[in-house]
Amino acid sequence: MAVKLKKLEEQVLVITGATSGIGLATARAAAERGAKLVLAARDGDALDTLAHEMRQRGAEVATVAADVGDPADVTRIGKAAVEKFGRVDTWINNAGIGTFGTLEQVTLDDMQRLMQTNFWGVVHGSLEAVKLLRAHGGGAIINLGSEASDHPVPLQGTYSASKHAIKAFTDSLRMELEKDEAPISLTLIKPAAVDTPFAKHAKNYMQNEPTLPPPVYSPELAARTILQAAEVPARDLYVGGAARFSSVLSRLLPRTVDRYMRASMFDAQQTDKPSAPNRRDALHGPDARQELRQRAGVSPKPIDKNVYTTLGMHSTATRTVLVGGALLAAYALWRKPKLGTWHA
Amino acid sequence: MAVQLRKIEEQVMVITGATSGIGLTTARMAAEQGAKLVLAARNADALDQLASELRRKGTQVCTVAADVGVSADVERIGHAAMERFGRIDTWVNNAGISIFGRNEDVPIEDMQRLFQTNYWGVVHGSLEAAKHMKTRGGGAIINLGSELSERSVPLQGLYAASKHAVKAFTDSLRMELEKDKAPISVTLVKPAAIDTMFAVHARNYMDKEPALPPPIYAPDIVAKAILYAAQHPKRDVFVGGAAKAISSSGFAMPRVMDKFMNASMFKQQQSNLPSPPNRRDALYEPDTRNELRQRQGMPNHVAESSAYTAVTLRSHKIAPVLLGVGALFAAWTLARRPALRKAFS
Numbered sequence: 001m002a003v004k005l006k007k008l009e010e011q012v013l014v015i016t017g018a019t020s021g022i023g024l025a026t027a028r029a030a031a032e033r034g035a036k037l038v039l040a041a042r043d044g045d046a047l048d049t050l051a052h053e054m055r056q057r058g059a060e061v062a063t064v065a066a067d068v069g070d071p072a073d074v075t076r077i078g079k080a081a082v083e084k085f086g087r088v089d090t091w092i093n094n095a096g097i098g099t100f101g102t103l104e105q106v107t108l109d110d111m112q113r114l115m116q117t118n119f120w121g122v123v124h125g126s127l128e129a130v131k132l133l134r135a136h137g138g139g140a141i142i143n144l145g146s147e148a149s150d151h152p153v154p155l156q157g158t159y160s161a162s163k164h165a166i167k168a169f170t171d172s173l174r175m176e177l178e179k180d181e182a183p184i185s186l187t188l189i190k191p192a193a194v195d196t197p198f199a200k201h202a203k204n205y206m207q208n209e210p211t212l213p214p215p216v217y218s219p220e221l222a223a224r225t226i227l228q229a230a231e232v233p234a235r236d237l238y239v240g241g242a243a244r245f246s247s248v249l250s251r252l253l254p255r256t257v258d259r260y261m262r263a264s265m266f267d268a269q270q271t272d273k274p275s276a277p278n279r280r281d282a283l284h285g286p287d288a289r290q291e292l293r294q295r296a297g298v299s300p301k302p303i304d305k306n307v308y309t310t311l312g313m314h315s316t317a318t319r320t321v322l323v324g325g326a327l328l329a330a331y332a333l334w335r336k337p338k339l340g341t342w343h344a
Numbered sequence: 345m346a347v348q349l350r351k352i353e354e355q356v357m358v359i360t361g362a363t364s365g366i367g368l369t370t371a372r373m374a375a376e377q378g379a380k381l382v383l384a385a386r387n388a389d390a391l392d393q394l395a396s397e398l399r400r401k402g403t404q405v406c407t408v409a410a411d412v413g414v415s416a417d418v419e420r421i422g423h424a425a426m427e428r429f430g431r432i433d434t435w436v437n438n439a440g441i442s443i444f445g446r447n448e449d450v451p452i453e454d455m456q457r458l459f460q461t462n463y464w465g466v467v468h469g470s471l472e473a474a475k476h477m478k479t480r481g482g483g484a485i486i487n488l489g490s491e492l493s494e495r496s497v498p499l500q501g502l503y504a505a506s507k508h509a510v511k512a513f514t515d516s517l518r519m520e521l522e523k524d525k526a527p528i529s530v531t532l533v534k535p536a537a538i539d540t541m542f543a544v545h546a547r548n549y550m551d552k553e554p555a556l557p558p559p560i561y562a563p564d565i566v567a568k569a570i571l572y573a574a575q576h577p578k579r580d581v582f583v584g585g586a587a588k589a590i591s592s593s594g595f596a597m598p599r600v601m602d603k604f605m606n607a608s609m610f611k612q613q614q615s616n617l618p619s620p621p622n623r624r625d626a627l628y629e630p631d632t633r634n635e636l637r638q639r640q641g642m643p644n645h646v647a648e649s650s651a652y653t654a655v656t657l658r659s660h661k662i663a664p665v666l667l668g669v670g671a672l673f674a675a676w677t678l679a680r681r682p683a684l685r686k687a688f689s
Contacts, residue, residue, distance in 0.1 A: 103471065103517050103520060108415055115463075120452075123452070127448060127452075152513075154519045154523070156516075160513075160515075161512040161513045161516070164511060165505040165509040168507070168508035169501050169502070171495075172498055173447045174602065175497075175609075176446045176447060176498045179498060179610060235598065255579065262519050
């Protein structure tokens with residue numbers, strides 16, 4: 001992809017789902033780098049609070065209360081960006097929600113609402129972004145997939161389906177843009193489990209409170225990965241080596257991974273606290289009590305640095321040199337009959 | 345999967361999208377093998393005609409005019425099957441439709457209609473099937489994915505997205521049913537390009553008529569694979585070696601495949617004929633002029649068999665034989681090495 005992207009401090013970034021988790025972490029990190037921001041979420045109050053916090057630090061911010069599942073709302077986001085800043089450089093389709101429960105338990109209504117936010121929100125956002133980027137000299141579209149784009153996770157069937165669909169849509173749009181030689185980079189981010197309010201916001205059908213099993217990575221790691229893609233074109237970026245590992249494994253040994261998931265994921269995704277009868281979630285509307293939180297605060301502490309993710313952010317050439325060099329060194333050491341014989 | 349499945353001649357099979365292409369071919373093949381059929385499609389007239397044809401040959405058939413995208417319609421299919429035959433042994437979620445065109449050119453409403461049929465139709469059908477199968481000792485759910493369940497393509501973005509989603513749903517349902525120890529086999533069939541009315545029925549936003557890229561396979565191969573999976577539990581079936589090749593390359597070399605598809609798929613998914621202004625399709629309503637056709641009839645070559653599919657369907661029998669032969673060969677080669685011979689003499 002010979003697409004040239006601007007430095008972050010010269011960019012106008014659109015971020016959906018900006019009031020929580022990965023979106024919030026990305027917005028804050030981008031603001032610190034000096035990017036201009038257009039932040040979208042359903043909760044107008046949370047957006048105002050966030051914008052206020054950022055403007056106090058000198059960031060230029062526009063906010064749009066919008067439901068990405070509604071194409072008219074997404075058009076408004078684009079309009080607001082152009083009105084305030086004259087253009088968009090990077091559009092990050094991040095807004096997403098989960099449900100925990102079996103496919104037989106979750107109502108069709110809830111499944112459809114999830115798909116409307118997660119998949120159709122990305123379709124609406126991507127197509128709006130393409131329109132604007134074509135009109136203003138190009139840029140980057142960054143879509144949040146998941147490790148669940150590559151293999152499903154039990155009790156999150158519809159979420160997995162939505163993330164699979166995002167992958168296919170993103171891949172086909174990318175090919176079409178490249179055929180056109182459009183100066184637009186299209187990246188699919190595939191995080192492993194990230195410490196955000198994801199489990200708290202998800203609608204829960206299980207007996208106990210949902211949680212994400214380790215390894216869990218920090219939202220700041222995800223944010224760094226996303227902002228990397230805003231400056232350097234990339235096709236796919238995993239966040240967390242575990243995401244890549246499970247993706248490859250599920251491809252090579254599907255039945256084994258099925259069995260492993262069956263044996264562990266039904267229990268590992270539940271805490272031992274029962275789910276409250278009047279439990280609130282953010283599926284059909286924002287949960288005002290859980291706004292503006294980057295992390296849920298899981299233990300053990302989420303992983304913030306990850307060799308695999310960092311490697312993924314470098315070019316193939318750099319990766320080849322680094323990994324090749326490491327392998328060569330290992331081979332050289334192995335060939336030496338005794339380590340003690342390192343002398344001239 | 346220690347699921348026991350009946351022979352086809354003892355089975356009650358539900359088939360959606362039964363009036364065309366793969367569904368029609370499967371229905372006729374299953375009828376020939378003595379299955380009792382519950383056939384669903386949107387076009388009641390076409391269903392009646394098909395039922396009449398099959399009954400003349402002695403098949404027991406019940407028909408349900410239904411839109412798989414409507415969950416109440418799908419409940420009626422299940423209800424009709426239980427009322428008429430008392431159980432469901434196999435449920436084939438086959439109904440599907442496509443749209444050809446760049447993502448930027450396709451209206452959102454059309455995309456949503458496609459998804460409603462291709463994805464939600466499978467969700468409705470699978471859940472309805474599982475509900476009834478649990479009460480009657482089990483069975484097989486067979487969902488039509490596609491090679492595009494694993495690797496996307498330009499000009500059919502939403503079709504690929506719907507088939508990716510079908511794969512994830514099917515794999516999740518399988519894990520959950522297995523956790524429950526339900527005696528239900530869940531199969532994802534992933535065909536390559538098949539000679540059916542697919543391109544004729546698809547809605548088109550390109551300048552030229554849609555076409556399918558070669559290699560193209562006969563719908564009979566898919567039908568055989570479906571009927572095999574109805575009797576022998578299988579996790580996945582690729583129909584056509586090309587489907588497996590696309591899937592593997594897509595995984596191993598995504599950028600290469602991107603470039604390859606851009607070089608070939610824009611040309612190969614368009615015929616030489618311009619798309620007529622009043623072109624009809626079956627996205628929102630059945631196309632009554634083109635019903636009860638198994639194949640479109642392609643100008644290019646259509647493969648009538650697939651060695652890959654034939655072998656992999658029976659892989660559970662073949663693999664141990666191959667392993668055994670391999671092990672014997674390895675033992676023989678090693679035994680001939682002089683150093684080893686010395687060690688053992």
